[in-house]
Amino acid sequence: MPRNQQILLDNRPQGEATAGNFRLAATDTPPLQDGQVLVRHHYLSLDPYMRGRMNDSKSYAASQPLGEVMIGGTVGEVAESRHPRFAVGDKVVGMGGWQEWSVVDGNAPGMLRKVDTTHVPLSHYLGAVGMPGVTAWYGLVKIIEPRAGETMVVSAASGAVGSAFGALAKARGCRVVGIAGGPDKCRYVTGELGFDACIDHREHGDLKAMSRALKDTCPDGIDGYFENVGGYILDAVLLRANAFARVAVCGMIAGYDGQPLPLQNPALILINRMKVQGFIVSEHMEVWPDALKELGGLVATGKLRPRESVALGLASAPEAFLGLLKGKNFGKQLVKLV
Amino acid sequence: MPRNQQILLDNRPQGEATAGNFRLAATDTPPLQDGQVLVRHHYLSLDPYMRGRMNDSKSYAASQPLGEVMIGGTVGEVAESRHPRFAVGDKVVGMGGWQEWSVVDGNAPGMLRKVDTTHVPLSHYLGAVGMPGVTAWYGLVKIIEPRAGETMVVSAASGAVGSAFGALAKARGCRVVGIAGGPDKCRYVTGELGFDACIDHREHGDLKAMSRALKDTCPDGIDGYFENVGGYILDAVLLRANAFARVAVCGMIAGYDGQPLPLQNPALILINRMKVQGFIVSEHMEVWPDALKELGGLVATGKLRPRESVALGLASAPEAFLGLLKGKNFGKQLVKLV
Numbered sequence: 001m002p003r004n005q006q007i008l009l010d011n012r013p014q015g016e017a018t019a020g021n022f023r024l025a026a027t028d029t030p031p032l033q034d035g036q037v038l039v040r041h042h043y044l045s046l047d048p049y050m051r052g053r054m055n056d057s058k059s060y061a062a063s064q065p066l067g068e069v070m071i072g073g074t075v076g077e078v079a080e081s082r083h084p085r086f087a088v089g090d091k092v093v094g095m096g097g098w099q100e101w102s103v104v105d106g107n108a109p110g111m112l113r114k115v116d117t118t119h120v121p122l123s124h125y126l127g128a129v130g131m132p133g134v135t136a137w138y139g140l141v142k143i144i145e146p147r148a149g150e151t152m153v154v155s156a157a158s159g160a161v162g163s164a165f166g167a168l169a170k171a172r173g174c175r176v177v178g179i180a181g182g183p184d185k186c187r188y189v190t191g192e193l194g195f196d197a198c199i200d201h202r203e204h205g206d207l208k209a210m211s212r213a214l215k216d217t218c219p220d221g222i223d224g225y226f227e228n229v230g231g232y233i234l235d236a237v238l239l240r241a242n243a244f245a246r247v248a249v250c251g252m253i254a255g256y257d258g259q260p261l262p263l264q265n266p267a268l269i270l271i272n273r274m275k276v277q278g279f280i281v282s283e284h285m286e287v288w289p290d291a292l293k294e295l296g297g298l299v300a301t302g303k304l305r306p307r308e309s310v311a312l313g314l315a316s317a318p319e320a321f322l323g324l325l326k327g328k329n330f331g332k333q334l335v336k337l338v
Numbered sequence: 339m340p341r342n343q344q345i346l347l348d349n350r351p352q353g354e355a356t357a358g359n360f361r362l363a364a365t366d367t368p369p370l371q372d373g374q375v376l377v378r379h380h381y382l383s384l385d386p387y388m389r390g391r392m393n394d395s396k397s398y399a400a401s402q403p404l405g406e407v408m409i410g411g412t413v414g415e416v417a418e419s420r421h422p423r424f425a426v427g428d429k430v431v432g433m434g435g436w437q438e439w440s441v442v443d444g445n446a447p448g449m450l451r452k453v454d455t456t457h458v459p460l461s462h463y464l465g466a467v468g469m470p471g472v473t474a475w476y477g478l479v480k481i482i483e484p485r486a487g488e489t490m491v492v493s494a495a496s497g498a499v500g501s502a503f504g505a506l507a508k509a510r511g512c513r514v515v516g517i518a519g520g521p522d523k524c525r526y527v528t529g530e531l532g533f534d535a536c537i538d539h540r541e542h543g544d545l546k547a548m549s550r551a552l553k554d555t556c557p558d559g560i561d562g563y564f565e566n567v568g569g570y571i572l573d574a575v576l577l578r579a580n581a582f583a584r585v586a587v588c589g590m591i592a593g594y595d596g597q598p599l600p601l602q603n604p605a606l607i608l609i610n611r612m613k614v615q616g617f618i619v620s621e622h623m624e625v626w627p628d629a630l631k632e633l634g635g636l637v638a639t640g641k642l643r644p645r646e647s648v649a650l651g652l653a654s655a656p657e658a659f660l661g662l663l664k665g666k667n668f669g670k671q672l673v674k675l676v
Contacts, residue, residue, distance in 0.1 A: 230605060252605045263601040267568060267590045270616035277615075278608035 002040075002079075004029045005314045006069045006099040012056055017325065021054065022070070022318040029101045037106045038080040041096050044314070044335040045073035045126035046321045047160075048228075048251050070098035070317075073131055075115070075122050076338075083107070090114050093125045098317050100337050110285065119300040127332035128306040129295045132160035135281040136226065137291035139248030140168050142284070143277050144224035148173030151218045153237060156228035157198060158185040160306065160332035161250065164295060165226050166195050167304035171294075174224075177217045179210075179233060181327045188330070192305055201233065207264070210236035226250060230261050238268040249278040307331025340378075340417075342367045343652050344407045344437040350394055355663065359392065360408070360656040367439045375444045376418040379434050382652070382673040383411035383464035384659045385498075386566075386589050408436040408655075411469055413453070413460050414676075421445070428452050431463045436655050438675050448623065457638040465670035466644040467633045470498035473619040475629035477564050477586030478506050480622070481615050486511030488561035491552070493571050495536060496523040498644065498670035499588065502633060503564050504533050505642035509632075512562075515555045517548075517571060519665045526668070530643055539571065545602070548574035564588060568599050576606040587616040645669025 003026055010023035032038055050072065053064040064071060074096030078086050083106030086092070094112040096102035104112045115125050127133065136154075146152060152169040156162045157178025166189070169176045178189040178198040186198040197217040204210045214222065214236055221242035227234055230252030237247070252261060269276055298304035309329040311320035317335045324333045341364055348361035370376055388410060391402040402409060412434030416424050421444030424430070432450045434440035442450045453463050465471065474492075484490060490507040494500045495516025504527070507514045516527040516536040524536040535555040542548045552560065552574055559580035565572055568590030575585070590599060607614055636642035647667040649658035655673045662671045 234604070249604075249608045252608055260602065261605060263604040264598065266572070266587075266601040266604075266614075267599060269614060270587045270590055273616045273618060273621070275613065275615040276604075276607060277613040278611045280611060283611070 002029055002101055003027075004099055004101040006097075007314060007317055008068060009054060009064045009066055009070055011066065013054055017051060017054060017322060019318045019322065024315060029103060032080055032082045032103065035083050035105060035107050037078055037083050037086045037092075037104045037112060039074070039076045039092055039094065039096060039102050039104055039112070040079045040338065041074040041076040041100055041102065042336070042338045043075050043123045043126055043310075044096075044098060044317060044337060045130070046317065046324050046329075046333040046335065047072070047132070048324065050321065051325055071095060072097050073126050074102065075125050081106070086112070086114070091117050091122055093130065098314065100314055120296055123308060123310075123332075123334055124299055124306060126334060127160040127308065128164050128299050128304055129292055131281060132332065133164040133295040134288055134291040135250055136161045136165035137168055137295065138279060138281050138284055138287055139226050139250055140165055140172075140224070141291075142287065143248040143275075143279060144226070144246045146172050146174050146224055149175075150223035151175045151177065151220055151242075152224040152226070153177045153179065153214070153218065153222050154226040154228070155179045155201075155233050156251075156327075157189045157195065158193070158307065158331060159228070159329070161228060162226070163189075163193050163306050163331065164298075164304060166193050167298050168294070169224075170194055171298065171303070175218075175220075177214075185330060188307065192307075194303075207232045207235050207239075211239045214240040221245075224248075227252070235264045238263075238265060238272070238274070241268065241272045241274055243273055245272055245274045247274060247276040249276060309333045311335045313337070340367055340439055341365075342437055342439040344435075345652060345655055346406060347392060347402050347404055347408055349404065351392055355389060355392060355660060357656045357660065362653060367441060370418055370420045370441065372420050373443060373445050375416055375421050375424045375430075375442045375450060377412070377414045377430055377432065377434060377440050377442055377450070378417045378676065379412040379414040379438055379440065380674070380676045381413050381461045381464055381648075382434075382436055382655060382675060383468070384655065384662050384667075384671040384673065385410070385470070386662065388659065389663055409433060410435050411464050412440065413463050419444070424450070424452070429455050429460055431468065436652065436673075438652055458634055461646060461648075461670075461672055462637055462644060464672060465498040465646065466502050466637050466642055467630055469619060470670065471502040471633040472626055472629040473588055474499045474503035474564065475506055475633065476617060476619050476622055476625055477588055478503055478510075478562070479629075480625065481586040481613075481617060482562035482564070482584045484510050484512050484562055487513075489513045489515065489556045489558055490562040490564070491515045491517065491556065491560050491575060492564040492566070493517040493539075494566035494589075494665075495527045495533065496531070496645065496669060497566070497667070499566060500564070501527075501531050501644050501669065502636075502642060504531050505636050506632070507562075508532055509636065509641070513556075513558075515552075523668060526645060530645075532641075545570045545573050545577075549577045552578040559583075562586075565590070573602045576601075576603060576610070576612075579606065579610045579612055581610055583610055583612045585612060585614040587614060647671045649673045651675070 078090040189198040199213045416428040527536040537551045
């Protein structure tokens with residue numbers, strides 16, 4: 001059996017996460033038993049939610065146990081199969097974790113799914129046509145419930161979730177305004193992704209400046225906001241929100257290191273009769289088929305052109321992940337393993 | 339025509355509202371024209387929302403204009419009618435404002451409604467079987483959507499909205515915990531209103547103490563919270579909220595004077611996958627018939643025994659209103675005019 005390189009969580013972050021929280025290891029993959037499938041990972045997905053798992057505190061998901069392989073989404077190819085539904089060469093998506101190979105129970109529901117790479121590149125099943133895309137879909141369709149002509153705003157707009165959110169909202173006839181860090185990302189958001197406007201948060205680094213920029217780019221106010229980051233941007237959105245505006249809270253990356261992140265004026269939720277709702281997409285598996293179908297169509301027809309940042313080799317995963325938390329990636333952050 | 343005493347908004351509060359913001363005036367009621375009804379007010383309703391109207395800032399409702407009669411709900415008796423649907427002696431509820439008499443267009447939809455005082459005292463149509471009761475009903479039924487066995491918490495529990503909320507939640511098989519100010523109110527909340535427990539916020543005046551009290555009284559966590567006050571109580575509720583908890587935001591009385599009222603840890607909305615939603619009951623007139631029917635039944639059968647604080651005479655309205663904002667009332671605050 002092949003030698004399998006892995007990255008384990010070695011110890012928990014004190015404040016900011018560092019490369020020293022991780023440890024490289026190697027084992028032999030065990031021989032397959034009946035019903036099992038051996039998958040060679042082509043790409044590992046890096047996502048902000050993983051930072052939350054590194055903490056020991058109460059959160060929506062169980063903590064990542066110390067000394068075990070970091071969890072994470074993977075796409076790859078079946079290398080060996082003792083399950084009738086999977087054949088060698090099948091392209092599959094699963095939760096293989098930060099390692100080069102995984103042995104998967106082919107019967108466990110939702111653990112391994114065959115995908116079609118005719119019109120959609122394999123890596124996109126970790127991004128636009130995967131968990132991040134469905135996350136955008138759920139927040140927009142099920143929480144924000146947009147109507148044509150409304151104005152939608154999304155933070156981290158050039159990322160995997162934000163770019164999918166933009167395409168989905170444009171398809172519903174909305175004005176879409178992104179928030180991203182730096183002129184390159186903003187150009188991509190308006191130029192390639194087709195957003196109506198993009199605000200560079202580096203140029204608008206406090207509540208007053210962001211509020212003014214939102215006023216300029218959203219002349220009719222804000223009806224829906226997809227929250228990926230937390231902090232002063234949410235405060236600014238509340239100041240520009242229309243009556244009955246909806247906020248889907250998907251991530252508060254700014255608070256992952258444990259620093260307090262107060263909301264300055266929650267009374268605006270009442271004054272604007274807003275709905276602010278948090279969610280985790282993995283708790284809503286029932287929407288995945290519909291969402292993936294729409295997202296696959298947007299990618300296949302070129303209406304959603306997701307960008308990827310690709311790090312090479314498993315050993316590069318920790319640094320790539322730490323960069324993701326600082327917004328150094330451009331689009332979906334992946335690690336290429338093959 | 340009778341002489342009509344009125345209270346006008348004379349000037350806007352700078353910070354805390356004071357008696358000097360109001361001015362007493364008197365006019366003759368004009369002669370009736372066709373379609374009009376002259377109502378003699380028996381009771382004037384005093385409600386926290388009126389404080390918001392006194393400000394000039396952006397809010398959900400138009401500001402109360404200076405120099406005009408303060409708006410407010412009233413119940414009374416038809417004294418003269420030139421409208422076929424209203425007869426002298428009819429008991430009616432309307433928005434007559436802070437004055438002794440009003441002339442109402444009987445055709446204007448929703449302006450004047452006849453009520454039956456066989457089983458429900460007239461004054462209750464300003465409280466449990468009126469706007470405050472429907473407010474509780476909307477927040478519970480339409481936003482919180484309680485299930486039997488869940489734990490509900492309401493602040494200002496002895497007040498008009500809180501007491502109705504408790505009875506409605508008990509009728510749905512929930513555990514109900516109130517928060518009120520002082521031992522008398524807490525005794526009434528558990529003894530007469532039938533709440534399962536009541537926390538005295540004067541004994542638990544900061545986040546840590548309130549959080550501990552909520553842990554003690556809500557051993558299974560909090561599934562629904564009806565927010566009447568704002569401030570540290572909401573922070574404490576978020577710390578004790580279960581996954582998928584719902585918060586109906588009806589009032590943030592603590593912030594009416596303009597002081598900042600930040601929410602310490604909005605990330606808990608995500609961590610607990612919560613829904614936090616603000617509303618104003620006057621925007622949901624479609625629920626009033628169902629809500630009033632249930633509330634009238636609860637009062638008629640003694641399952642909801644609302645308490646009233648009654649001030650005597652129109653001139654007492656400003657002081658009674660300022661007391662309401664400080665929680666000096668016990669139950670629904672009324673002004674008796676006849």
